[in-house]
Amino acid sequence: MATELPRKEAVVVGVGWAGGIIASELAKDGIEVMGLERGAERTIDDFIMQKDELRYAVRYDLMQDLSKETLTFRNDRDMRALPMRQLGSFLLGTDLGGAGVHWNGMCPRFLPYDFEIRSQTIDRYGEDKIPEDMPLQDWGISYEDMEEHFAHFDETIGTSGEDNEMSAPRSTEYPTPPMVETPAIRLFKEASSELGLHPYQGPSANLSEAYTNPDGQTIQQCQYCSFCERFGCDYQAKSDPIITVIPTAKETGNFELRTHANVRSISYDGERTDGVYFIDMLTGEEFFQPADIVILTSYVMNNSRLLLQSEIGTPYDPDTQTGVIGKNYCYQIQTSVQGFFDRQFNMYAGAGALVGHVDDYNGDNFDHSDLDFLHGGAIRLMQTGIRPINTNPVPPGTKQWGSEFKEANAHYLFRTLSIGAEGASMPHVNNYLDLDPTYTDSLGDPLLRMTYNFTEQDRNLAAYQTERMQEIMEEMGANDIVANPDIGDYNIRPYQSTHNTGGVIMGGDPDTSAVNNYLQMWDCENLFVVGASAFAHNSGNNPTPTVGALSYRAAEGIKQYYENPGPLA
Amino acid sequence: MADENEEQQTKGLSRRQFLKNSGYVVGGAVGGGLLGGVFTQNFIGTTDAPDTATEGDTTSPEQLTHARMFFKRQEDFDVLSAAVERIFPDDETGPGAISLGVPYFIDKQLAGEYGFNSREYMQGPFFEGAPTQGPQSGMLRRGIFLGGVRTIQNIAQNEHGESYFDLEPEVQDEILEAFEDGEVDMTGVASDEFFAMLRTATIEGAYSDPVYGGNYNMDGWRQIQYPGSQMAYTDVVAEEEFVEMDPVSLHDHHE
Ligand SMILES: Cc1cc2nc3c(=O)[nH]c(=O)nc-3n(C[C@H](O)[C@H](O)[C@H](O)COP(=O)(O)OP(=O)(O)OC[C@H]3O[C@@H](n4cnc5c(N)ncnc54)[C@H](O)[C@@H]3O)c2cc1C
Ligand code: SF4
Numbered sequence: 001m002a003t004e005l006p007r008k009e010a011v012v013v014g015v016g017w018a019g020g021i022i023a024s025e026l027a028k029d030g031i032e033v034m035g036l037e038r039g040a041e042r043t044i045d046d047f048i049m050q051k052d053e054l055r056y057a058v059r060y061d062l063m064q065d066l067s068k069e070t071l072t073f074r075n076d077r078d079m080r081a082l083p084m085r086q087l088g089s090f091l092l093g094t095d096l097g098g099a100g101v102h103w104n105g106m107c108p109r110f111l112p113y114d115f116e117i118r119s120q121t122i123d124r125y126g127e128d129k130i131p132e133d134m135p136l137q138d139w140g141i142s143y144e145d146m147e148e149h150f151a152h153f154d155e156t157i158g159t160s161g162e163d164n165e166m167s168a169p170r171s172t173e174y175p176t177p178p179m180v181e182t183p184a185i186r187l188f189k190e191a192s193s194e195l196g197l198h199p200y201q202g203p204s205a206n207l208s209e210a211y212t213n214p215d216g217q218t219i220q221q222c223q224y225c226s227f228c229e230r231f232g233c234d235y236q237a238k239s240d241p242i243i244t245v246i247p248t249a250k251e252t253g254n255f256e257l258r259t260h261a262n263v264r265s266i267s268y269d270g271e272r273t274d275g276v277y278f279i280d281m282l283t284g285e286e287f288f289q290p291a292d293i294v295i296l297t298s299y300v301m302n303n304s305r306l307l308l309q310s311e312i313g314t315p316y317d318p319d320t321q322t323g324v325i326g327k328n329y330c331y332q333i334q335t336s337v338q339g340f341f342d343r344q345f346n347m348y349a350g351a352g353a354l355v356g357h358v359d360d361y362n363g364d365n366f367d368h369s370d371l372d373f374l375h376g377g378a379i380r381l382m383q384t385g386i387r388p389i390n391t392n393p394v395p396p397g398t399k400q401w402g403s404e405f406k407e408a409n410a411h412y413l414f415r416t417l418s419i420g421a422e423g424a425s426m427p428h429v430n431n432y433l434d435l436d437p438t439y440t441d442s443l444g445d446p447l448l449r450m451t452y453n454f455t456e457q458d459r460n461l462a463a464y465q466t467e468r469m470q471e472i473m474e475e476m477g478a479n480d481i482v483a484n485p486d487i488g489d490y491n492i493r494p495y496q497s498t499h500n501t502g503g504v505i506m507g508g509d510p511d512t513s514a515v516n517n518y519l520q521m522w523d524c525e526n527l528f529v530v531g532a533s534a535f536a537h538n539s540g541n542n543p544t545p546t547v548g549a550l551s552y553r554a555a556e557g558i559k560q561y562y563e564n565p566g567p568l569a
Numbered sequence: 570m571a572d573e574n575e576e577q578q579t580k581g582l583s584r585r586q587f588l589k590n591s592g593y594v595v596g597g598a599v600g601g602g603l604l605g606g607v608f609t610q611n612f613i614g615t616t617d618a619p620d621t622a623t624e625g626d627t628t629s630p631e632q633l634t635h636a637r638m639f640f641k642r643q644e645d646f647d648v649l650s651a652a653v654e655r656i657f658p659d660d661e662t663g664p665g666a667i668s669l670g671v672p673y674f675i676d677k678q679l680a681g682e683y684g685f686n687s688r689e690y691m692q693g694p695f696f697e698g699a700p701t702q703g704p705q706s707g708m709l710r711r712g713i714f715l716g717g718v719r720t721i722q723n724i725a726q727n728e729h730g731e732s733y734f735d736l737e738p739e740v741q742d743e744i745l746e747a748f749e750d751g752e753v754d755m756t757g758v759a760s761d762e763f764f765a766m767l768r769t770a771t772i773e774g775a776y777s778d779p780v781y782g783g784n785y786n787m788d789g790w791r792q793i794q795y796p797g798s799q800m801a802y803t804d805v806v807a808e809e810e811f812v813e814m815d816p817v818s819l820h821d822h823h824e
Contacts, residue, residue: 049819051798054777059683070690075701082698082705085690180807223801344811348795349802385802388776388795401656401768402742410662410793414811439692491701 016098039095104352105205153548226385228352333423339478350385377540518557663792674783
């Protein structure tokens, strides 16, 4: 029997960026919020000994413990789905702050095109441009309506950046100036400009200078220490939820946090929710947390999984292409081109979001009339800081061990530059999430099952992006260039990006979407599902500013719902 | 008591010195394991413990960590040492795996979480999957490594009539290449998977922070000009010229 706890006005399930933003906004407004986080408490004091590649980048110290919970994966429905036994392709977050603690901090906004992708594609190219097996949908909101929420997120995190004519228009200045331009980034920018492109310094949550946000939280200046992606920042210089929104929520006195609280299901009577059931992972005790409003902010995977497990909303069925939960799971297409140079660059120095960025081949910024794919993606030179275990660049044909490897690795470690593309991911009728029939987590609940592969669209986009990156690398003057335009099948093993999206998508129509544009469930009006799970497709930019903007939008909806219960759209 | 006796005799002596003094006596206080260990240490040429017999303990803290936590048999450890030395040899670029402490690094890793796959999903049922589905073995890494070094040794003995660590480097490489090409039969894991694990673990031992027992003296980093875990690069990040610096380790971050 679950022990029933005192009722709360709102309960937030999972306390990362999305949960932290919702909690801070509601708590500031006087709403009593309970935050349930399956992982441990985490503070800045945890990062004093963080400059340790083996512990954090290789052994995944900050990421989800797969012995307790993972997902199963198959490329298509004819395959047997098997557990992701080790982390690889994406690095799921756990503990307070979620993946928002070990992220890079690259902060480009999605493009106006992303929000109205279907309408704009039809307007410009005609309906035939959209393949039949691509359930491409508008998001039920325009960029114009989203802009104030993007600005709110930027103000909270203090984004460092510079304007660019190819990126989404802004109503406000960047709160802090761009990060430094390094010789490698300058070389990339000069080569891109030479080719007629519009390079700029990528927007970053690693701050170029100290900044105090409107909530009164201070973020320090980045030291370019290079222990950033996969690490928590020991300087408090990378905006993350544990130094911004979570302390803001706590300071109101209206936010209570419970860690080691793993939510298993949402109570649902067919119309409304009354709270959530969770297990205390330290003691094994079961609790019921009653609440007027439930907000799921447990990332893409558990947002879908908890709804499926609690039987809320209609599961997506790939045979009939009906139902919405698990639909339009998307990822991204990562391609890169390596160039080997004579000179050495100080590439051991860097920061998670220190990048030269080009948006000319992103979204619909270029003409797709004669191209066999939609959308595109950001092209970048990232200087995240080379660390020696995970980066061993040697020219093709070099033996991977022995003296030949040692010598080449020592020579090329700081003479290699890499350009990467983050390709957008369009939905496909056969890419979706549901519950696994065989495998369970440590509590005995079914694992989420992912059915996913790269599509024709993805392969064509990847090949195109690779050619564009090759042109830039040639212009940069590399002696040897390595490029692989063929992405093959999606493989859950090598790291690609933690930019998973979809499963509980937003839209204007309950038949084709799970939540409205306030991220309120169509099938349960006092349940909000917030995060990248709401993306109806994935863009060619990093997701978190859009997650942040949608969280601010949802918080606004929840406050309205308090005043005036009922469907918000 | 044999143990006491052994302790008394070795106190203050390097093991090589001890063996010299004792005239390679086999039996009695000097067990076979000890003797075997010294032989291979000599073969590998890394016994750089102080040669002088002095009173009191002159062993450095680093040397005190050079003891095995996982591998029980000296022979297994010696095969491992010889194999990782081929993957990361002592050469003109810099010190090899053994001088960097890589075998001890791997031994310590296998003794803990890594060896037990403790933060990975290890529930059955187990099925062979597509390559895109990632590793599906139900075996723990400690079992795979142990099976791996013993398979290496079996091949050496069956096909060449000698221990792996006594073979010529070219022959040692040939054996490793057979693993790399997936041509060797192993229990619970493909041989190319095992080789990839061994290679990765070697690189980890050479390039991770010395706190884990490898990258001895930060010499793994020095040979690639990697500056380790400096606190800040604000001054160098925009420099045109390559800036070389003496590496620092987690030890420098520690009060
Ligand atoms: C290495 C890495 C680099 C990245 N770099 C960037 C970048 O540069 N730019 C960018 O935009 N994005 C980046 N991301 C992605 C970014 O981290 C995510 O978009 C963001 O953290 C998502 O926030 P969220 O709050 O939705 O989810 P999360 O941060 O995942 O938070 C969800 C929280 O919910 C908790 N939870 C889950 N299930 C339950 C449950 N059942 N009960 C209770 N709690 C639960 C989790 O423990 C977690 O704390 C990166 C991610 C990684 C891993
Ligand atoms: S690179 Fe900057 S933001 Fe990243 S961890 Fe280091 S100091 Fe922090």
